[in-house]
Amino acid sequence: MTYLSSNQLKQYEDEGFVSPINIFSKEKAKEIRDEIELIEKTMPGELEKSGRYNAHLISPLLDEVAHNSKILDAVESLIGENILICSTTLFIKNPNEKGFVSYHQDAKYIGLEPYNWVTAWVAVTDSNEHNGCMKMWSGSHKDNLKEHDQNFNEGNLLTRGQTVKNVPKNEIKNLILKAGQMSLHHPKTVHGSEINHSDDRRMGFVIQSYIGTNVKQVLGKNSVQLARGIDKFNFHEKIERTKSLMNKNDLKIKKQENDYLQEIFYRGSEKKSNY
Numbered sequence: 001m002t003y004l005s006s007n008q009l010k011q012y013e014d015e016g017f018v019s020p021i022n023i024f025s026k027e028k029a030k031e032i033r034d035e036i037e038l039i040e041k042t043m044p045g046e047l048e049k050s051g052r053y054n055a056h057l058i059s060p061l062l063d064e065v066a067h068n069s070k071i072l073d074a075v076e077s078l079i080g081e082n083i084l085i086c087s088t089t090l091f092i093k094n095p096n097e098k099g100f101v102s103y104h105q106d107a108k109y110i111g112l113e114p115y116n117w118v119t120a121w122v123a124v125t126d127s128n129e130h131n132g133c134m135k136m137w138s139g140s141h142k143d144n145l146k147e148h149d150q151n152f153n154e155g156n157l158l159t160r161g162q163t164v165k166n167v168p169k170n171e172i173k174n175l176i177l178k179a180g181q182m183s184l185h186h187p188k189t190v191h192g193s194e195i196n197h198s199d200d201r202r203m204g205f206v207i208q209s210y211i212g213t214n215v216k217q218v219l220g221k222n223s224v225q226l227a228r229g230i231d232k233f234n235f236h237e238k239i240e241r242t243k244s245l246m247n248k249n250d251l252k253i254k255k256q257e258n259d260y261l262q263e264i265f266y267r268g269s270e271k272k273s274n275y
Helices: 006-015 026-042 060-066 069-079 248-265
Strands: 017-022 083-085 088-093 101-104 117-123 134-137 172-175 181-185 191-193 202-212 225-228
Touching: 006 017, 006 069, 017 069, 017 172, 026 060, 026 202, 060 202, 069 083, 069 117, 069 181, 069 202, 069 225
Parallel strands: none
Antiparallel strands: 017 181, 083 202, 083 225, 088 202, 101 191, 117 181, 117 202, 134 172, 134 191
């Protein structure tokens, strides 16, 4: 069992995140990277733009990560024993490209209520200051949701370029992760990341998010997978786990789920970006 320790629980309560958490070996992380890059090579464009969502529906190794017992033990410490997987995202920054993530709060635009959910950021490669690691505004989850500008700016990996202004630099913590480690953060924690200045890709697989079975989608529709426990609420349709790599039927399901996500992310917006 890898339930969070009392010190880790206190970090999450005080700061709105916990990091680092050891999940699997660097060799396993390399296997996952290889499968992601095999999909990219075999099906060019499949994991780009809005295709970066829900890759676990077509990748057995990413499915394995999403259902990993060590991750679920840690998540259970925060949201309880009945856990659903509600979409995933690949955040890949290629070397010396302009990709960044502006400071934002997940709870502002994902539509999941109440906030009995948590996001897991799993490092497929090392993630550090040089290649654009996540940066967290410590303690920001204790406040109400903040106003977000919609910038739709070039290079921003967020759908609307949603941005929280006036983030205090002295309260920012860098989340340094080795490949195979993860962080967990609260829905209201303000976070972002900068450009990759290294010579290698920075790759993160994000379960966004693990939700309690009592959580509803209030902006649209999400299908889910039951990761642990029982679902007595049945607020969401269930989808099956993939059994083979790049299965044609699974590709159709991924496309449908990503269309649902786009409706949620752009609800009320007259403009859309490439993400």
